[in-house]
Amino acid sequence: VTRTLLVIGAHSADFVWRAGGVIAVATSAGGAARVLALSYGERGESGELWKEQGQTVERVKQIRHGEAERAAAALGAEFECLDLGDYPLEVDADALVAIADRIRAFAPDVVLTHTDRDPFNPDHAAAFFAVEKARALAAGAGVPSAFETVEPPELLLFEPHQAELCNFVPTTFVDITPVIEQKNAAMAEMKAQSYLHTYYSQRAEQRGNHARRSSGNTAIRYAEAFQRVTPQVVSSL
Numbered sequence: 001v002t003r004t005l006l007v008i009g010a011h012s013a014d015f016v017w018r019a020g021g022v023i024a025v026a027t028s029a030g031g032a033a034r035v036l037a038l039s040y041g042e043r044g045e046s047g048e049l050w051k052e053q054g055q056t057v058e059r060v061k062q063i064r065h066g067e068a069e070r071a072a073a074a075l076g077a078e079f080e081c082l083d084l085g086d087y088p089l090e091v092d093a094d095a096l097v098a099i100a101d102r103i104r105a106f107a108p109d110v111v112l113t114h115t116d117r118d119p120f121n122p123d124h125a126a127a128f129f130a131v132e133k134a135r136a137l138a139a140g141a142g143v144p145s146a147f148e149t150v151e152p153p154e155l156l157l158f159e160p161h162q163a164e165l166c167n168f169v170p171t172t173f174v175d176i177t178p179v180i181e182q183k184n185a186a187m188a189e190m191k192a193q194s195y196l197h198t199y200y201s202q203r204a205e206q207r208g209n210h211a212r213r214s215s216g217n218t219a220i221r222y223a224e225a226f227q228r229v230t231p232q233v234v235s236s237l
């Protein structure tokens, strides 16, 4: 099945850990994926880079842009950053229109973003509310509107760092076994947060275990978990 995905993260590296696998699954099947970062996470998620003496915000953004672009390329996706600033991320009316425009222009089958709560990170929930609103602005209410609309993309949430504290309950597991090398290559590009590589490799194995148990498919070694927001519409059960 050929699918188009738009992954929207608060920070430029968020997509890699949480949706790198599904991006590679979509693109390797002939689909398309785009990554939209609302900021570079230049203040809150670039700790390793700030250890360098004389470091500047502009330089950190530049490095983070390169990392994200290479990681997205390893997954077969395009990367764009709106550079709205982080910690705190503030999405004003213009930025909301910019996000809605990206959704309208790409008209993806699926939009992926953060959960609506994250006690460790003020920007992740801000991104959720912006994306939920922008998706509705781009798709209207599923009826003709005064503005150009696209077919409503499915909305799913990717897995946060500590799921049980972030209102996250997995409803969907995606088998990422065939693309795990691509995800590893993408994670390896994120040198500003290299400590997360091991964490998310372990997570993929644990979710692989859960996916095997749910499906009986013993071939699954690695999986990513998602929470569906919009109902799935199917022609039979």
Ligand SMILES: [Zn+2]
Pocket: 010, 011, 014, 041, 045, 121, 124
């Ligand atoms: Zn983040």
